[in-house]
Amino acid sequence: MHAVNAGYAKAILFGEHFVVFGLPGIVAGLPLHATARIKKNNQGIFLHCPWHQQPLNVLKNRSASVSKIGRMILAQLRIPFTKRFLIEVRTTIPSNGGLGSSAALSVAITRALSHHFKKNLSDNEINSIAFKCEKIFHQTPSGIDNTAATYGGLFWFQKKKPKNQTKFLHPSKPLPCILVNSGIHGSTKKAVARVRRRKQKNPALFRRLFKEYRRLASDALRALQNGDLSLLGTLMNQNQELLQQIGVSNSTLNKITLSALHEGALGAKITGAGLGGNVLVLASNFREQKKIQHALQRLGYACIPATLH
């Protein structure tokens, strides 16, 4: 199923932030991806990604996160820094949108370099390098984004030692969803740090929220397996309430979820780190999916229809 040298975007159905603390999450690959190609260049090692207008000199630029991840991947793959080439990245994934754009970028670059320099890395090796890159981007990632970016598909994820748990799921019905862009850039690093601070300040609240979320995640797994979209929507709404309580929603995101529900959605919640980015909306069928998408577009939000399966 893998496109050559691609890293996939994802939407978290359940459990963003909770996964950072070792609770389970459910995530689905999206039909959006980043791809990378290695091209000739005589001046050194350059990386051109759509976030930067000009190619960055990976060895000389010490500050940009993308050149840091470039150096990290080169070192991991034992590619001599004396080589000369350009890594060109293209992506259809909006950045800072909670859709895993940074992990997809790391996976695409690692795959392209592995392919070009005949390193023959396995998906597991690519995933573990992308996890190291996620640490550069976000400091304390759970591992859910790089896993989704490497493998795609819909799966149950739990951060565990010595090895994260990933169980691929096959929902009995496809999920007609819409991604609704809030138009606000969300920083994963800031959102994760904010949740950690809140947890330190209020451990009792978080104990209660974690307990509620654990129940919700196992109900969601059953609802997916039974193709119970109505229950799944209700659980997404409950997850959104928990996300509000941990402090990663805001008035725009709340307004989008309420508008979607008003238009007949079964469920609507933040997907990804929050404070901006996208809202994931679940419709009861494909006709409703179109109807809700058009209504939200009329309200001025950019939408991407996405059927998760």
Ligand code: PMV
């Ligand atoms: O906003 P994104 O796409 O980077 O998603 C991050 C998901 C979090 O749970 C908030 C962080 C993580 O590492 O799991």
